[in-house]
């Protein structure tokens with residue numbers, strides 16, 4: 001008789017990201033002889049955890065560093081600093097063999113369905129490659145069926161498919177290695193509105209059926225509303241607010257989240273709503289403003305000199321609520 | 336010229352015209368190949384190349400005489416072109432047409448094989464440098480810089496000095512090994528762009544081994560520039576072979592190559608210009624045809640022109 005395997009500790013998250021940093025070194029001026037330019041701080045100290053079977057929505061404007069977070073976590077790019085623990089193991093410390101094994105557990109779905117499939121491979125070839133490499137028993141037909149594609153697509157090339165069909169193939173490819181965790185990098189942003197809902201539903205179904213854990217990246221709060229359990233909002237490489245989804249939609253504590261939320265179309269047309277339009281452009285991540293990175297665009301009425309000098313830490317407001325915000329005035333959120 | 340060789344020559348001409356006609360017909364069905372034939376010179380280039388390739392392959396049939404025998408060095412030397420000697424005879428009374436046909440074998444053979452070696456090697460080096468970047472790239476590309484700066488004639492001269500006389504195989508190898516630098520740069524640039532594409536990132540995320548990512552995902556998508564550069568390479572290699580043979584360090588006489596023939600005829604260029612004219616013309620025609628074909632291929636294989 002064998003003892004039943006010890007159940008995993010309830011609190012242990014599947015994915016644990018600690019202080020992740022990714023800087024892109026800039027080219028030096030004057031053909032490499034001049035003063036070095038400051039590096040692009042694409043990701044600047046990001047931490048979050050995702051419990052097994054749950055979804056974290058990662059939201060932010062273009063250039064805020066969302067894709068970089070996803071790719072460094074999967075070691076598709078080398079991180080500058082920080083740690084990523086997957087089932088308690090340090091992903092950045094793995095040797096190449098352990099990394100190969102890990103590749104089966106963590107997958108990614110891309111934003112652009114046109115560049116994410118090899119144009120010279122049929123759907124069948126694309127899906128068979130990972131099965132072959134990892135010696136898996138799955139079949140192309142079963143994978144296509146799982147993502148709702150007819151078996152006739154197996155013989156097609158990507159250019160013969162629509163955007164939605166390609167995205168389904170991309171999802172099938174990620175599923176082929178039977179992962180536990182999938183980074184969905186804006187998987188519906190490039191699709192027609194009518195197709196977006198279908199693909200979102202497919203991802204939700206797959207999550208339920210396969211007990212998947214998602215990091216779901218999006219550039220607005222509307223898309224993640226129905227799929228995310230927790231939401232993290234990124235601005236200039238930093239997380240400015242993180243909270244359970246219901247909380248963040250009901251009471252956003254960071255003015256940036258508030259502004260993003262005001263852009264989400266309200267299901268009830270009668271609901272009164274004051275749309276906040278942010279002034280100015282997103283500053284360059286190579287030269288983030290001092291103090292609160294959001295202060296130059298911040299519409300908060302209480303904005304003060306403190307915002308310009310002192311970096312607001314990401315802190316729990318109110319204490320014990322699990323709602324984190326990086327704003328000096330998180331206790332008095334904007335209405 | 337015997338009746339048999341006339342017949343073979345006519346068949347070769349008709350055959351190459353037919354091949355081009357057939358290709359054109361097939362091309363109607365594909366947008367890409369329609370683009371190829373939209374270049375007026377591409378069809379001519381194809382025709383000329385096909386004709387010369389047929390002549391090279393069928394040399395024993397189209398050539399009436401052995402290219403090496405000297406029928407009558409006294410009375411038949413420097414004979415002007417006639418019905419018997421289609422391209423005349425050279426200073427040793429050898430039939431220029433027969434030497435031309437057998438020379439096509441040697442010259443086109445070295446051109447094709449040398450270019451094959453050059454393009455394969457250049458693609459591999461370029462792909463490895465572009466894919467791995469960092470120090471691998473730095474080392475390989477500095478090597479390529481040196482390779483591009485060294486005069487190739489000098490390298491071949493050194494090889495000749497070391498091994499006395501290069502056999503056909505060695506000559507091809509030496510030419511191929513000194514002609515890949517430009518291709519590797521081109522492929523590297525292409526790979527640098529391709530490696531950032533999502534489908535390559537996806538392959539890495541799936542744990543596909545690097546070699547398989549390079550040869551299965553990256554290089555097939557760089558096929559277009561590689562094919563174009565292969566076509567141009569054949570011309571370059573052919574020209575290099577011609578200059579080496581002209582200098583007497585290429586193909587060993589009496590074996591004919593187009594470069595050799597120019598060298599043999601150089602002394603009688605005023606009295607018997609036909610001894611050099613046809614070989615020179617053939618080299619120019621091949622290079623021009625290859626450039627035309629490469630232009631057509633560049634258009635045909637350009638994915639930006641593909642209908643969505």
Ligand SMILES: Nc1ncnc2c1ncn2[C@@H]1O[C@H](COP(=O)(O)OP(=O)(O)OP(=O)(O)O)[C@@H](O)[C@H]1O
Nearest residue numbers: 024040042061062063064065066067068069219285
């Ligand atoms: N390879 C790179 N080299 C230099 N800078 C880069 C590189 N990749 C990304 N960046 C920079 O890092 C920052 C974050 O980029 P990232 O792609 O992660 O943003 P994102 O939030 O995913 O944006 P989007 O919504 O447009 O996808 C940007 O300022 C971008 O210009």
Ligand SMILES: [Mg+2]
Nearest residue numbers: 066067068185
């Ligand atoms: Mg992105």
